[in-house]
Amino acid sequence: MTEDPRAAEQRPEHQVRIGQGPRNRRELMVKVLWIGVWLIFLSSPVEDLASGHHTLAATVAGGIGLAVxxxxxxxxxxxxxxxxxxxxxxxxxxxxxxxxxxxxxYTLGGAWVGLFIYLSVACGATLPVRAAFWAIPAATAVMFLVGLRWHEKPDESLLLVPLIGFAMVGVGQLIRTTVELRKARATVAHLAANEERLRLARDLHDLLGHSLSLITLKSELAGRMLPDHPDKAAQQVADIEQVSRQALVDVREAVTGYRRPRLAAELAGTQVALTAAGVTAEMPAEPDLTGVPEEAESVLAWALREAVTNVVRHSGADKCLVQLTHRQTLDGPMLELSVEDNGSGGAGNGPGNGLTGLTERLEKAGGTLEAGRIRHGFRLVARVPAVVAGDVGSGA
Structure with a gap:
């Protein structure tokens, strides 16, 4: 894929992404609601302040303290x-x-005991594990002692405070593990890219080392033969031309092999990239590419790469459906790739450079491209011939 994944957890549609900040307004609202809903335990202090049981100074001081x-x-x-x-x-x-x-x-009453729940949550969510194992029981003990000031009996709060605090310790560990996993995957991707560069360098060395050495040797021989034996020098020059042409063919074949993507590999990479970006992906099974020309397969792989890149970078989607279908049309059997998401479709008003280049690739391979907004997102459909052009007539 064109974009290495930085994260790799799969999440349901409305779940907050673990260990990452919000990418858009919707995810920000989800996180705000997820945190804000637990402020329900502040209802008792608010009711206590509004009840009028305290002096004006105590009410003002309590309101400021609660806000802080x-x-x-x-x-x-x-x-x-x-x-x-x-x-x-x-x-x-x-x-x-x-x-x-x-x-x-201590100063305003037992209705404020619920503040210790938030203290316990904060300790569990932010402190290291060892420190949290001491801080949460200490907060529980202080709550119990302060509660005695108002003759509060041990109730569910005595169990709720440590329980929620230690639950947040587990959540914090999960977040830290997820962040470390993202870093590890990024490192693996970087190492894989370096290994691929080394492999390409080795292959090019094997392809060109012998040819360039032979060209150098024959050039030296031609230079020495040129004054006295021009015929033999001309033969050496002809050999140089032949070797250089063959070296150029070998390099082109090698580079083409590296640059030509495979559809099966792109599908696997798509699953990883979408999942890493927090997009729920529905992928097809192993594609049947029997009889499909290599050029058609390569173009569909490019189309999949471009479509998924747009989904990850620009759409803001959280669902993506990828389908690969064999269809019989008036133009013969076609292989159709459909990538549909529920995002915004990007900010541009027209096709970008990526889609324009993809359209040219498909047209060169005898295929077509359809891309545009739909009711609940964006869809890209790429079609290529499923058989070699010469086989269509024989099959009929």
Whole structure:
């Protein structure tokens, strides 16, 4: 594929991408809602402030403290879903939560005990595992002691606070593992590219080393023979021409083999690339390419590569359907590739350079291209002859 995958987890349609920041407005809204829904535990402190049981000064102070607490919590947890803060910032924000949770609960009442849930979540989501294993039980113990100030009996909060905190430790481990997996895959892709370059260099050396050495030798011989034996020198020059032409043919064949993509390989790469980009992919089974010309197969592979590149880079889609179908048409049997997504179709008003070049490739191979927006996304359909042109008449 033209774009190496940087990530490789598969997610359902409405699941937040693990360990990565949002790519578009929709994913940002999903993450905001996912985090915001858990703010339901703040209903008790809000009701307590609105009840009028406190003095005006206490109500104002409690409101400011609650606003600071929520701001620090959302800043800390939301940012650590993707790119984390520096350790010093994390510790500072946790210190704010660790001070405000017991202070507000101790001074304003047992209705504020729910703040310890957010403190536990923040510790589990942002601290290293060893530190979290100490911080979460400590937050639970402080909650219990502060609750005694208001004669709060141990209830489900005593179990909920450590349970949610340690659950977030697991989520944090999952995020870190996913990020490390992305880095490892990027490293593997880089190493594979380097290995391919080395293989190409070796092949070119094997192809050209002998030919260039022979050309050099014969050139020297021709130079020495030219004054006294022009006929023999002319023969050497003819040999040089023949060797150079054969070397050029070998290089062209080698480069063509490297540049010509295979449809089966592109389908496998497509599955990896779409999954890595967080796009749910529906792929065809192993394609039956019996009798399909190499040029037609290569053009379809280019079409698949271009279509998937557009899906990953520009569409903002989260679903992609790839179909490969044999069809019988008035022009003979055709092999049809369809790539359909539910994205925006990109920002351009007309076909880009990629689609224009792809259309030219398909026309040269006797195929056609259809691409455009549909009701719920964008679809590209490429068709090429499924048999060699000379076999169509004999088959009829």
């Amino acid at each position: 607490f929520v701001t620090a919590y959302l800043t800390l947890v939301f940012r650590n879903i993707g790119r984390s803060f520096a350790p010093r910032v994390v510790v500072s924000l946790l210190a704010v939560l660790g001070v405000l949770a017991p202070l507000l609960t």
